[in-house]
Amino acid sequence: MKAIVNVYLKEGVLDPQGKAVHHALGALGFDNVSNVRVGKQIVLDLKASSMKEAEAEVEKMCETLLANTVIEDYSIEIVQ
């Protein structure tokens, strides 16, 4: 099984990288972008008997290590 974890700064927490990318896009003439958030993607190969079990396990990983929940949110997608 594969788990795709996206980690990004919470709404309301200013994202300096997103702001810089937004500015650069504007400078290149991409004027239609209203907001940019930069995050990171962590892809895990793991063994689990069900997708539900895999998701529960990955959620634990996010809470303990993969995300700093003081400033970051995360999303988990499990694929077979």
Added chain:
Amino acid sequence: MNVTVLRFPGTNCEFDTEYAFRRLGQNVTILWHEEEVIGANTDLVVVPGGFSYGDYLRSGAIARFSPVMKAVRAYADNGGYVLGICNGFQILLESHLLPGAMKRNENLHFVSKHQYLKVENSDNRFLRYCKVGEMLNIPIAHAEGNYFIGEDGLKSLYDNGQVLLTYCDENGNPDNPNGSVDNIAGICNKEKNVFGLMPHPERAMERILGSDDGVRMLEGFIL
């Protein structure tokens, strides 16, 4: 006094820290991160600066799970004094020994320069030889010093006298090199035995190197 300085893979300020405390006449031991025990005669644990685990994932995120950090937590819970400098501060935040979190600097640059700090609170062991409002000239060198804490957390920091140092210019006006909330450069925990700051007092020990204001800070730990 016996000072224990931690060392993780990627730490690079352990010798500066050792030098600083030896200069102040103290005994210093450098402790590898795989050690599970903090010596019983330790009077201060310093988590020094550097790039533990290459700053992978987030600064301090992986060092937090080192065996030695479990011992540091027990030591701090027992009232022991802990000082985290730069990456050490980041590790203490990730370990939840101090509240809040670090983000990339607002301008995304690695900032390395001398920076003035204003003492906001001296009612603690660390800054007891400093005066509130006094300015200190201390080097900073970091890419992730953009301290963040939510509104409630910030209020609690102020209510309990935990905001210790803020960034300012030579005239004492706010001058923020990284975008940190309320220009915060250093804090402590509620119990005032765990301290964290981004600037490097151990690099400000001799006037010939630009400043010896770090002496006044580190001396606070010496009884």
